[in-house]
Amino acid sequence: MRKLILITMIAMVLAFALVGVASANGGPHGGYTATTDACAGCHRAHTASGAKLLVAADTTALCFTCHGSNATGSVLNVTDGVLEATAGSNAGTALNGGGFGFYNGSATTSSHDTSGAATDAWGNGGGRGVASALAGGASLTCASCHDPHGSSNYRILKTTVNNTTIAVAQVDEGAQTYDSEQWGTGQSNICAACHNDYHITAAGSGSDVAGLAATGGTAHRIGMPWNGDAGTAAYIGMGTANPETSGFGGYTLPLAETGTNDTVECQTCHLPHGTSSAMTGFAASNGSVAGDSVLLRLNNRGVCEVCHQK
Amino acid sequence: MTNQTPEKDLNQVETNPTEQTDPPSLQDLQEEIQAEDNKKRRLLLLLLLLLLLLLACVCGLFYRYLQKPAPLPEMVPLPVEINYPPHYLFSIYGIDQPVGVALSPGQERLYVAESGGERAVKIFDRDGALIGSFLPPRTTPGQRSPVYLDTNQAGRVFVTDRLQHAIFIYDADGIYLDSILGPDLSLSEYVAKHVGTIEPDVTYAYNLFEQDVYFKKGEEQELNFPAPDHESWSPLGIFIDRTGRMLLTDVAKEKNSIRQLPADVTMAVNWQEFNPPTDTFGTFGQGNGQFLFPNAAVPDSQGRVYVTDGNNGRISVLDSQEGFLFHFGQGSGDGALSLPRGATIDEQDRLYVVDAVGQDIKTYDVSGEDPAFLFAFGEWGLDDGQFNYPNDIVTDSTGRLYIADRENNRIQVWSY
Numbered sequence: 063m064r065k066l067i068l069i070t071m072i073a074m075v076l077a078f079a080l081v082g083v084a085s086a087n088g089g090p091h092g093g094y095t096a097t098t099d100a101c102a103g104c105h106r107a108h109t110a111s112g113a114k115l116l117v118a119a120d121t122t123a124l125c126f127t128c129h130g131s132n133a134t135g136s137v138l139n140v141t142d143g144v145l146e147a148t149a150g151s152n153a154g155t156a157l158n159g160g161g162f163g164f165y166n167g168s169a170t171t172s173s174h175d176t177s178g179a180a181t182d183a184w185g186n187g188g189g190r191g192v193a194s195a196l197a198g199g200a201s202l203t204c205a206s207c208h209d210p211h212g213s214s215n216y217r218i219l220k221t222t223v224n225n226t227t228i229a230v231a232q233v234d235e236g237a238q239t240y241d242s243e244q245w246g247t248g249q250s251n252i253c254a255a256c257h258n259d260y261h262i263t264a265a266g267s268g269s270d271v272a273g274l275a276a277t278g279g280t281a282h283r284i285g286m287p288w289n290g291d292a293g294t295a296a297y298i299g300m301g302t303a304n305p306e307t308s309g310f311g312g313y314t315l316p317l318a319e320t321g322t323n324d325t326v327e328c329q330t331c332h333l334p335h336g337t338s339s340a341m342t343g344f345a346a347s348n349g350s351v352a353g354d355s356v357l358l359r360l361n362n363r364g365v366c367e368v369c370h371q372k
Numbered sequence: 373m374t375n376q377t378p379e380k381d382l383n384q385v386e387t388n389p390t391e392q393t394d395p396p397s398l399q400d401l402q403e404e405i406q407a408e409d410n411k412k413r414r415l416l417l418l419l420l421l422l423l424l425l426l427l428a429c430v431c432g433l434f435y436r437y438l439q440k441p442a443p444l445p446e447m448v449p450l451p452v453e454i455n456y457p458p459h460y461l462f463s464i465y466g467i468d469q470p471v472g473v474a475l476s477p478g479q480e481r482l483y484v485a486e487s488g489g490e491r492a493v494k495i496f497d498r499d500g501a502l503i504g505s506f507l508p509p510r511t512t513p514g515q516r517s518p519v520y521l522d523t524n525q526a527g528r529v530f531v532t533d534r535l536q537h538a539i540f541i542y543d544a545d546g547i548y549l550d551s552i553l554g555p556d557l558s559l560s561e562y563v564a565k566h567v568g569t570i571e572p573d574v575t576y577a578y579n580l581f582e583q584d585v586y587f588k589k590g591e592e593q594e595l596n597f598p599a600p601d602h603e604s605w606s607p608l609g610i611f612i613d614r615t616g617r618m619l620l621t622d623v624a625k626e627k628n629s630i631r632q633l634p635a636d637v638t639m640a641v642n643w644q645e646f647n648p649p650t651d652t653f654g655t656f657g658q659g660n661g662q663f664l665f666p667n668a669a670v671p672d673s674q675g676r677v678y679v680t681d682g683n684n685g686r687i688s689v690l691d692s693q694e695g696f697l698f699h700f701g702q703g704s705g706d707g708a709l710s711l712p713r714g715a716t717i718d719e720q721d722r723l724y725v726v727d728a729v730g731q732d733i734k735t736y737d738v739s740g741e742d743p744a745f746l747f748a749f750g751e752w753g754l755d756d757g758q759f760n761y762p763n764d765i766v767t768d769s770t771g772r773l774y775i776a777d778r779e780n781n782r783i784q785v786w787s788y
C-alpha cells in the first residue's frame with residue numbers, strides 16, 4: 063500500500079512538473095532551447111488526451127485556439143482567411159493561403175477538410191479524377207501540412223507529407239508577409255504530395271502529348287514560366303501582360319520566383335485553405351464536383367483569363 | 373470478571389460503611405428523586421431552547437439565502453480558510469463555439485458571444501433558457517467576430533469584435549446603439565460630423581469590410597460616407613467595473629497593450645462627443661510589462677489589475693501607480709499556466725483563470741500581498757464537468773461560475 067501511495071505521489075509530482083507555459087516567442091512554433099518549457103503548452107507526457115500526447119483529441123481545434131475566427135492568440139486568422147492589419151491601419155488583408163470557413167468576408171465554397179475525418183485525395187496515385195486514401199489511411203488536420211514545431215520549409219510546411227519528402231523554398235526566409243507570397247522553387251511540391259497525378263511538369267503537356275495518354279490525357283503544366291519556354295507550342299494563346307504584376311481585368315495571380323523565373327505553381331490558381339469564389343456558370347453543375355469551386359482563387363474560370371487573356 | 377466481583381463488593385463495604393448502618397428515609401429519597409427530575413427537566417428545557425435557537429438560525433439563513441443566494445461558507449463567515457473547488461451544476465446548450473461570457477448587472481441574464489455559426493451574442497436567463505440574440509448591423513458571419521463582452525451598471529452590453537476592430541454597444545435587449553471604432557472615435561461622432569445632430573429616427577452602421585458608413589433617416593434615402601480615419605487598435609478583452617471604468621486589452625499587431633478608459637465612456641447617454649483620455653500601458657514582447665496577446669484584464673479589491681498574458685503563459689500584475697509589479701504562472705508546478713485566456717475575480721478575491729490548452733480553470737487567492745494558487749478544476753473531455761478548449765469565465769455573487777466551453781458548444785455552470 064505504501065509503495066502504491068509512493069508511486070502515485072511520484073507520478074503526480076512528475077505530472078505537475080511537466081505542466082508549463084505555451085509560448086517562448088509569441089507562438090509555440092520554434093525558438094526552443096535545450097531546457098525549453100514550451101512543450102507542455104500542447105503536450106502532456108503522462109496525462110495526454112489525444113494522439114501524439116496532445117492535451118486534447120482534436121488537433122485542428124488546438125490550432126484554432128489561436129488561429130480561429132477570434133484570433134485570440136495570433137495575427138493569422140485561418141478560419142476567415144484574414145491577416146491582422148499592420149500597425150496604423152485597422153482593415154485586415156486576405157490571407158495568401160485563403161480561409162477554411164470564410165474568405166474575403168464570404169463563406170467558403172470549397173476548402174480542405176481539416177476536421178480529422180478520413181480523407182481521400184484527388185489524384186493520389188489513382189489517376190486524375192480519382193480520389194484515393196492518404197498513406198496509412200491518415201486523416202487531414204492542420205498538422206498534415208504544417209509542422210507546428212517549425213520547419214525549414216516555407217510557412218512551416220512539413221518536410222514529409224503523405225510519406226513524401228517535401229522541399230518548399232521561401233525567397234526571403236525572414237518574410238512574415240502572409241498576405242503576399244514569398245514562393246521560391248518547388249512551391250507545388252506540398253500539393254503534389256497528395257495530388258501528384260495533377261503535378262504535370264513535362265514541357266508541352268498542355269498539348270495532345272501521346273506520352274500523357276496513360277494518365278488521362280493532357281494537363282496544364284505546372285512549374286513553368288508564365289510566358290513559356292521560348293518557341294514551345296504550349297504557350298500559344300498566352301496574353302502579353304504578366305499575370306502577377308499587371309494581371310487582366312483587374313485581377314492578378316501570384317507567381318513563384320517573382321521577377322526571375324515567374325513560374326506558375328498550383329497555388330497560382332488555387333487557395334490551399336479554402337476559397338469563397340462563386341461558380342455560377344458551367345462549373346456550377348459540371349462534373350463530379352458540381353458547384354465545388356475546387357479551391358480556385360477567382361470566380362468561375364477567372365484564373366484562366368488572368369494568364370490567357372482571351 | 374468472577375474474581376473482581378467480590379473485591380469490588382468488599383471495597384464498597386469498606387468505603388461506605390454508613391450506608392448499610394444508616395439507610396435514607398423515604399422523604400429523603402423522594403426529595404432526591406424530585407431534584408433529579410427537576411435537573412432533567414432543566415436539561416430538556418435547555419436542549420429545547422437550543423434546538424429552537426438552531427431552528428431559528430436555519431430559518432434565518434434560509435430566509436437570507438432566498439434574499440441573496442450564496443454558498444453556506446460565504447453566508448456564515450467561518451474562522452477557517454475555505455479552499456475547495458466548486459462543483460458542476462448544469463450546462464447551457466444551443467450555442468456555437470462560445471468564447472465570451474458576461475452577466476447583466478442584476479445577474480439575471482447571461483450574455484454569450486459565439487465564434488461559430490451565426491457568430492451572434494445570445495441572451496440566456498439564469499436557468500439557461502434562451503431569451504434572444506443580437507448581431508452588429510449590416511454584417512455577415514464572415515465579417516464579424518464577437519469575442520469578449522461585459523455590461524455596465526445601466527445594463528448596456530459592450531462587445532469587442534476581432535474582425536471589425538471595434539466595440540459594439542447594445543442595450544440590455546440587444547438593440548444596437550453605437551460603435552467605438554477606435555480609442556479616439558465613435559461611429560455616432562463620425563456620423564454627427566456629416567449630418568449634424570443625430571435624431572432618434574436615424575440608423576447608422578459601419579462595416580470595416582465594406583469600408584463604407586451607412587446612414588438612413590426615417591424613410592429618406594440612404595446615405596453613405598467614406599470610411600473614417602482614426603487611431604488603429606484591436607480591442608479584445610473587456611472589463612467594466614461598478615464605477616463604469618473600462619479595462620481593455622489591445623492586441624493590435626505588434627502593439628499589444630492594456631488600455632483604461634474612464635467611466636464617462638461607459639456611462640455616457642450617447643457617444644457623439646467621443647475623445648476620452650486613455651491610459652495605455654505595455655508593449656509587445658516577453659519582458660516585464662510586455663504582453664503577447666493579452667486576453668483579459670481584471671481588477672481585485674486592492675486595485676491591482678491582473679492580465680492574462682496569453683502567449684507568454686502568465687499573469688502579469690499591474691498597479692495604477694507603479695505600473696508593472698510582477699508576474700506569475702510561468703514555469704511548472706502547481707498553478708502553472710499553459711494558455712491563459714478569460715479571467716474573473718469573485719467577491720472573496722479569488723482569481724479564476726481559464727487555461728484554454730490546460731483544459732481547466734486555475735484559481736488563485738489574490739487577497740494578500742502575493743497570489744497563492746488554491747486549486748484547479750476541470751479536465752479535457754466531452755462529459756459534464758469536462759472542458760474542450762474553454763475560453764472565458766464569469767462569476768456571480770451567489771457563487772455560480774459560467775464558463776464558455778468552446779469546442780463542446782456549451783456554457784458550463786459550476787457552483788460552490
